Amino acid sequence: MTQIPSHSQTPQFGHIPTTGILYQQPPSAEQLAKSNKRNKFKAGVKDAFLIIGFIGAVIAGPFTVKSCSEEVDRQTIESIKFQEGARS
Template identity: 55%
Template sequence: MNQTASHSQTPEFGHIPSTGILYQQPPSSVQIAKTNKRAKAKAWMQDILAIAVILGTIGSVPFMVRSCSDDVDRQEQVALKHQLQFQASNGGAR
Protein backbone atom coordinates (compact mmCIF):
# COMPACT_ATOMS: atom_id res chain seq x y z
CA MET A 1 0.00 0.00 0.00
CA ASN A 2 1.80 3.06 -1.23
CA GLN A 3 0.06 6.29 -0.32
CA THR A 4 1.04 9.77 -1.41
CA ALA A 5 -0.34 12.75 0.45
CA SER A 6 -1.98 14.99 -2.07
CA HIS A 7 -2.69 17.67 0.50
CA SER A 8 0.88 18.09 1.75
CA GLN A 9 1.72 21.50 3.20
CA THR A 10 5.38 21.23 2.29
CA PRO A 11 6.21 24.11 -0.05
CA GLU A 12 7.76 23.51 -3.41
CA PHE A 13 11.11 25.20 -3.95
CA GLY A 14 11.71 25.17 -7.66
CA HIS A 15 14.56 27.67 -7.54
CA ILE A 16 16.85 25.55 -5.29
CA PRO A 17 19.65 24.00 -7.32
CA SER A 18 20.05 20.25 -7.33
CA THR A 19 23.07 20.57 -5.03
CA GLY A 20 20.81 21.90 -2.28
CA ILE A 21 23.11 24.86 -1.60
CA LEU A 22 21.34 28.17 -1.26
CA TYR A 23 23.05 31.30 -2.54
CA GLN A 24 22.66 34.78 -1.17
CA GLN A 25 23.99 37.93 -2.76
CA PRO A 26 26.71 39.58 -0.65
CA PRO A 27 25.69 42.84 0.97
CA SER A 28 26.44 46.05 -0.85
CA SER A 29 29.08 48.47 0.39
CA VAL A 30 26.31 50.84 1.50
CA GLN A 31 24.76 48.14 3.68
CA ILE A 32 28.16 47.26 5.14
CA ALA A 33 28.91 50.91 5.90
CA LYS A 34 25.51 51.35 7.55
CA THR A 35 26.03 48.26 9.70
CA ASN A 36 29.51 49.43 10.68
CA LYS A 37 28.19 52.85 11.73
CA ARG A 38 25.51 51.25 13.87
CA ALA A 39 28.02 48.92 15.49
CA LYS A 40 30.38 51.81 16.24
CA ALA A 41 27.56 53.94 17.67
CA LYS A 42 26.40 51.05 19.85
CA ALA A 43 29.95 50.48 21.12
CA TRP A 44 30.34 54.20 21.93
CA MET A 45 27.05 54.26 23.82
CA GLN A 46 28.04 51.20 25.84
CA ASP A 47 31.39 52.79 26.69
CA ILE A 48 29.74 56.05 27.73
CA LEU A 49 27.23 54.19 29.90
CA ALA A 50 29.99 52.16 31.57
CA ILE A 51 32.00 55.31 32.29
CA ALA A 52 28.91 57.03 33.70
CA VAL A 53 28.21 54.10 36.03
CA ILE A 54 31.81 54.02 37.25
CA LEU A 55 31.95 57.79 37.81
CA GLY A 56 28.57 57.73 39.54
CA THR A 57 29.74 55.00 41.88
CA ILE A 58 32.97 56.81 42.70
CA GLY A 59 31.20 60.15 43.04
CA SER A 60 28.61 58.79 45.45
CA VAL A 61 31.22 57.67 48.01
CA PRO A 62 31.77 61.13 49.57
CA PHE A 63 28.02 61.64 49.95
CA MET A 64 27.65 58.24 51.61
CA VAL A 65 30.54 58.94 54.00
CA ARG A 66 29.10 62.36 54.88
CA SER A 67 25.69 60.81 55.53
CA CYS A 68 27.18 58.13 57.75
CA SER A 69 29.25 60.73 59.59
CA ASP A 70 26.18 62.88 60.20
CA ASP A 71 24.32 59.83 61.50
CA VAL A 72 27.15 58.98 63.90
CA ASP A 73 27.24 62.59 65.15
CA ARG A 74 23.48 62.52 65.72
CA GLN A 75 23.72 59.22 67.60
CA GLU A 76 26.52 60.59 69.80
CA GLN A 77 24.42 63.65 70.66
CA VAL A 78 21.42 61.49 71.57
CA ALA A 79 23.59 59.18 73.67
CA LEU A 80 25.21 62.12 75.48
CA LYS A 81 21.80 63.69 76.14
CA HIS A 82 20.53 60.37 77.49
CA GLN A 83 23.58 59.97 79.74
CA LEU A 84 23.22 63.51 81.10
CA GLN A 85 19.54 62.92 81.77
CA PHE A 86 20.31 59.62 83.52
CA GLN A 87 23.09 61.19 85.62
CA ALA A 88 20.85 64.10 86.58
CA SER A 89 18.11 61.76 87.76
CA ASN A 90 20.59 59.60 89.75
CA GLY A 91 22.40 62.63 91.20
CA GLY A 92 19.18 64.04 92.62
CA ALA A 93 18.27 60.73 94.29
CA ARG A 94 21.52 60.46 96.29
Protein backbone atom coordinates in the same frame (compact mmCIF):
# COMPACT_ATOMS: atom_id res chain seq x y z
CA MET B 1 -6.78 7.24 -5.37
CA THR B 2 -4.75 7.31 -2.19
CA GLN B 3 -3.83 10.57 -0.58
CA ILE B 4 -1.36 10.93 2.25
CA PRO B 5 -2.25 13.91 4.40
CA SER B 6 0.61 16.29 5.06
CA HIS B 7 0.48 18.14 8.37
CA SER B 8 3.46 20.30 7.58
CA GLN B 9 2.78 23.96 6.83
CA THR B 10 6.21 24.38 5.27
CA PRO B 11 5.94 25.32 1.62
CA GLN B 12 7.80 23.23 -0.90
CA PHE B 13 10.37 25.15 -2.93
CA GLY B 14 11.49 23.55 -6.14
CA HIS B 15 14.45 25.85 -6.75
CA ILE B 16 16.44 24.87 -3.63
CA PRO B 17 19.59 22.97 -4.58
CA THR B 18 20.02 19.46 -3.28
CA THR B 19 22.77 20.67 -0.92
CA GLY B 20 20.16 22.66 1.01
CA ILE B 21 22.36 25.76 0.97
CA LEU B 22 20.73 28.93 -0.26
CA TYR B 23 22.84 31.59 -1.94
CA GLN B 24 22.62 35.18 -0.80
CA GLN B 25 24.31 38.12 -2.44
CA PRO B 26 27.02 39.65 -0.25
CA PRO B 27 26.18 43.12 1.08
CA SER B 28 27.33 46.09 -0.92
CA ALA B 29 30.11 48.39 0.28
CA GLU B 30 27.49 51.06 1.06
CA GLN B 31 25.51 48.65 3.24
CA LEU B 32 28.68 47.57 5.05
CA ALA B 33 29.75 51.18 5.67
CA LYS B 34 26.30 52.09 7.01
CA SER B 35 26.26 49.04 9.28
CA ASN B 36 29.78 49.79 10.56
CA LYS B 37 28.85 53.42 11.34
CA ARG B 38 25.75 52.30 13.23
CA ASN B 39 27.71 49.69 15.22
CA LYS B 40 30.44 52.21 16.08
CA PHE B 41 27.81 54.71 17.25
CA LYS B 42 26.09 52.09 19.42
CA ALA B 43 29.42 51.06 20.95
CA GLY B 44 30.28 54.72 21.62
CA VAL B 45 26.96 55.38 23.35
CA LYS B 46 27.34 52.23 25.44
CA ASP B 47 30.87 53.23 26.46
CA ALA B 48 29.72 56.76 27.33
CA PHE B 49 26.97 55.43 29.63
CA LEU B 50 29.42 53.06 31.31
CA ILE B 51 31.93 55.87 31.89
CA ILE B 52 29.24 58.22 33.24
CA GLY B 53 27.96 55.49 35.57
CA PHE B 54 31.43 54.72 36.84
CA ILE B 55 32.28 58.38 37.43
CA GLY B 56 28.93 58.88 39.17
CA ALA B 57 29.61 55.96 41.51
CA VAL B 58 33.12 57.22 42.31
CA ILE B 59 31.84 60.74 43.03
CA ALA B 60 28.85 59.53 45.08
CA GLY B 61 30.98 57.26 47.29
CA PRO B 62 32.59 59.94 49.49
CA PHE B 63 29.28 61.79 49.91
CA THR B 64 27.59 58.59 51.06
CA VAL B 65 30.36 57.83 53.55
CA LYS B 66 30.27 61.41 54.87
CA SER B 67 26.49 61.39 55.39
CA CYS B 68 26.64 58.00 57.12
CA SER B 69 29.44 59.24 59.37
CA GLU B 70 27.43 62.35 60.30
CA GLU B 71 24.42 60.16 61.12
CA VAL B 72 26.53 57.93 63.38
CA ASP B 73 27.89 61.01 65.17
CA ARG B 74 24.37 62.41 65.63
CA GLN B 75 23.10 59.11 67.04
CA THR B 76 26.09 58.89 69.39
CA ILE B 77 25.39 62.39 70.75
CA GLU B 78 21.69 61.60 71.17
CA SER B 79 22.45 58.37 73.04
CA ILE B 80 24.87 60.18 75.38
CA LYS B 81 22.22 62.85 76.08
CA PHE B 82 19.64 60.13 76.73
CA GLN B 83 21.95 58.29 79.12
CA GLU B 84 22.76 61.51 81.02
CA GLY B 85 19.02 62.24 81.33
CA ALA B 86 18.37 58.75 82.71
CA ARG B 87 21.04 59.23 85.44
CA SER B 88 19.45 62.40 86.77
